[in-house]
Amino acid sequence: DVQLVESGGGVVQPGGSLRLSCETSGFTFSDYWMSWVRQAPGKGLEWVANIRNDEREKYYHRGFAQGRFTISRDNAKSSLFLQMNGVRGDDTAVYFCTRDQRSIGLPHAFWGQGTLVTV
Amino acid sequence: SYMLSQPPSVSVAPGQTARVTCRGDNFERKSVYWYRQRPGQAPVWVLSYENDRPPGIPDRFSASKSGDTATLTITRVEAGDEADYYCQVWDNSGDALSVFGTGTKVTV
Numbered sequence: 722d723v724q725l726v727e728s729g730g731g732v733v734q735p736g737g738s739l740r741l742s743c744e745t746s747g748f749t750f751s752d753y754w755m756s757w758v759r760q761a762p763g764k765g766l767e768w769v770a771n772i773r774n775d776e777r778e779k780y781y782h783r784g785f786a787q788g789r790f791t792i793s794r795d796n797a798k799s800s801l802f803l804q805m806n807g808v809r810g811d812d813t814a815v816y817f818c819t820r821d822q823r824s825i826g827l828p829h830a831f832w833g834q835g836t837l838v839t840v
Numbered sequence: 841s842y843m844l845s846q847p848p849s850v851s852v853a854p855g856q857t858a859r860v861t862c863r864g865d866n867f868e869r870k871s872v873y874w875y876r877q878r879p880g881q882a883p884v885w886v887l888s889y890e891n892d893r894p895p896g897i898p899d900r901f902s903a904s905k906s907g908d909t910a911t912l913t914i915t916r917v918e919a920g921d922e923a924d925y926y927c928q929v930w931d932n933s934g935d936a937l938s939v940f941g942t943g944t945k946v947t948v
Contacts, residue, residue, distance in 0.1 A: 756938065765926065765940060766940040768936050768938035783934075783935040817883070829885060830894065832882040832885075834881075
């Protein structure tokens, strides 16, 4: 079974940094695009960033993630990361890791349970 | 930025049919995906516009699209269908590559 387990969330002061991790299992991690999606308390889903299987393409939400957040992955450890710098109050959210597909433009097929970041 | 609009809520009696709409521009060129989020849980992909569904999602769930509106239809609604439903597309015209709808709370 596909499993995604996020960690690294917590309470952080405005302007601080946090590194989120997503450990995966049950599929060949190096074959798939991966994304981070967040959900502020009581609000809807908001895409944050995604990364190609070989890291050659990375995309960020230009409204809030570009320049502050960095997505990366370690295919040898089947893990996805999100480095968050200069955090703000409106970054408070549950951050979900998603396993997408082999090509971009297809559904966010599997989701982790999320990790809560409180700024 | 590209936006997808959904009604905030839909109420349906058990056994009846629920329809959740999602409006956006240029839908004819886009594949629309649907997700269900039960209270306190992570979202789950339930359906693609082409009616591809992952294992475990019953065929009571179906999708359609006409003009600028995509629709998720749930027939023979059950209590377990009560959840928030989100549509989603990929778009490179705005700030976000993946865009989610505003979400619809389906109350049974």
